[in-house]
Amino acid sequence: MHLPPLVQTFVLHFGEMGSRWGINRTVGQIYALLFVAERPLNADEIVERLGVSRSNVSMGLKELQAWNLVRLQHVPGDRRDYFATPEDIWQIVRTLVEERKKREIDPTLTLLRELLMQEAGTEGERHAQARLGEMHDLFELFAGWYADVRRLETERLVQLLTLGSKVQKVLEVKDRLVRLPGRIGGRAAKSDIKPTD
Amino acid sequence: MHLPPLVQTFVLHFGEMGSRWGINRTVGQIYALLFVAERPLNADEIVERLGVSRSNVSMGLKELQAWNLVRLQHVPGDRRDYFATPEDIWQIVRTLVEERKKREIDPTLTLLRELLMQEAGTEGERHAQARLGEMHDLFELFAGWYADVRRLETERLVQLLTLGSKVQKVLEVKDRLVRLPGRIGGRAAKSDIKPTD
DNA sequence: TAGCAATTTCAGAAATTTCTGAAAAGTCGA
DNA sequence: TCGACTTTTCAGAAATTTCTGAAATTGCTA
Numbered sequence: 001m002h003l004p005p006l007v008q009t010f011v012l013h014f015g016e017m018g019s020r021w022g023i024n025r026t027v028g029q030i031y032a033l034l035f036v037a038e039r040p041l042n043a044d045e046i047v048e049r050l051g052v053s054r055s056n057v058s059m060g061l062k063e064l065q066a067w068n069l070v071r072l073q074h075v076p077g078d079r080r081d082y083f084a085t086p087e088d089i090w091q092i093v094r095t096l097v098e099e100r101k102k103r104e105i106d107p108t109l110t111l112l113r114e115l116l117m118q119e120a121g122t123e124g125e126r127h128a129q130a131r132l133g134e135m136h137d138l139f140e141l142f143a144g145w146y147a148d149v150r151r152l153e154t155e156r157l158v159q160l161l162t163l164g165s166k167v168q169k170v171l172e173v174k175d176r177l178v179r180l181p182g183r184i185g186g187r188a189a190k191s192d193i194k195p196t197d
Numbered sequence: 198m199h200l201p202p203l204v205q206t207f208v209l210h211f212g213e214m215g216s217r218w219g220i221n222r223t224v225g226q227i228y229a230l231l232f233v234a235e236r237p238l239n240a241d242e243i244v245e246r247l248g249v250s251r252s253n254v255s256m257g258l259k260e261l262q263a264w265n266l267v268r269l270q271h272v273p274g275d276r277r278d279y280f281a282t283p284e285d286i287w288q289i290v291r292t293l294v295e296e297r298k299k300r301e302i303d304p305t306l307t308l309l310r311e312l313l314m315q316e317a318g319t320e321g322e323r324h325a326q327a328r329l330g331e332m333h334d335l336f337e338l339f340a341g342w343y344a345d346v347r348r349l350e351t352e353r354l355v356q357l358l359t360l361g362s363k364v365q366k367v368l369e370v371k372d373r374l375v376r377l378p379g380r381i382g383g384r385a386a387k388s389d390i391k392p393t394d
Numbered sequence: 395t396a397g398c399a400a401t402t403t404c405a406g407a408a409a410t411t412t413c414t415g416a417a418a419a420g421t422c423g424a
Numbered sequence: 425t426c427g428a429c430t431t432t433t434c435a436g437a438a439a440t441t442t443c444t445g446a447a448a449t450t451g452c453t454a
Binding site: 107122124 | 201203204206207210214217218219232233235286290300301304305308312315317318319320321322324325326328329331332335338339341342344345346349353355356357358359360361363364365367368370
């Protein structure tokens with residue numbers, strides 16, 4: 001691996017973090033390398049800089065493409081494939097949110113729906129089902145949030161994230177205004193989740 | 198493994214999802230089992246129901262405790278340890294958010310800060326640093342959001358999550374009101390992140 | 395402080411994931 | 425269609441993670 005020290009530190013870190021983020025080391029390193037690169041890189045350049053096998057890079061790039069985290073580009077007069085990360089970091093956020101939803105939330109949501117349809121035999125199963133119902137509502141809420149985030153344009157997304165704990169004040173303001181004639185704020189959100197604290 | 202079919206399906210699914218969520222199969226199964234259990238369970242009961250080794254359960258419980266996802270309880274007249282998940286599912290959300298921040302965001306934030314302090318030698322390093330700066334700002338924003346979520350009481354948390362794409366309307370309303378005399382909405386959030394789309 | 399019950403630790407076995415090299419498949423111009 | 429170049433596939437090697445059984449430790453009470 002020969003890279004400027006700053007880049008190398010970053011690339012190695014991303015490789016290590018990969019396992020916490022659900023990708024493997026090489027995939028993390030490739031992504032980090034492309035992220036800081038000044039121009040698109042081809043597979044052999046990645047092999048050269050990371051010191052891993054060609055086939056590993058090929059598989060890593062395939063996975064990053066499946067995640068929609070890298071874009072394939074072509075350099076005129078060169079038939080090799082060149083890869084780059086989207087420059088807009090907010091596009092990356094939307095992509096990650098979408099993929100996480102698909103992988104970490106949707107499958108469980110599907111299963112929970114199925115289990116809630118079943119007939120509970122024993123007392124224990126009835127209790128389990130009640131608990132699964134709570135989890136289902138929670139997962140639905142998250143799924144909706146993720147879906148919303150994906151659709152928001154950048155400026156609104158920044159606002160939503162910046163909002164955080166200020167939500168209280170903002171909503172107070174809204175509630176007050178919504179009660180005025182004219183109804184700007186839209187209808188109240190349905191919520192079958194009962195707060196317990 | 199002997200469990201009612203409904204519970205077994207759920208437990209197995211959680212075990213499989215575990216790897217996507219950054220925990221191992223047994224840890225996922227233990228969590229799922231405790232989540233739907235009618236009463237706290239001791240280690241031997243978990244061994245019995247999941248059909249895994251005693252030591253594996255011991256390690257799994259230790260990890261779940263490190264994540265603050267299970268609580269240790271004592272049954273009077275029984276010196277064994279009993280375990281349960283907090284009943285309030287929103288407490289679980291806060292815990293997960295906190296732990297994810299600690300594991301998935303903070304280490305990278307720390308590294309990015311360090312790298313941004315360094316002197317960039319080459320042109321390539323200067324470009325890399327600019328890119329890392331963008332990532333740093335993004336991670337800061339997320340870290341702040343996560344920290345906020347952890348602090349919100351349940352009702353507000355539900356509101357924040359339900360908000361999603363409605364953020365636009367709500368903020369329009371707020372903006373309008375904030376400009377009125379009295380300044381209810383608080384000061385504008387500082388934002389060094391420039392939207393690019 | 396001996397004896398028993400419960401829990402934890404840990405070395406190595408088992409399972410899983412990641413990575414490589416070699417071969418296959420695809421692509422383009424001559 | 426050939427041949428040079430490029431990418432993909434995949435079986436097995438290497439690395440890593442997970443899991444187990446046995447032993448050690450903890451803590452209680454008699």
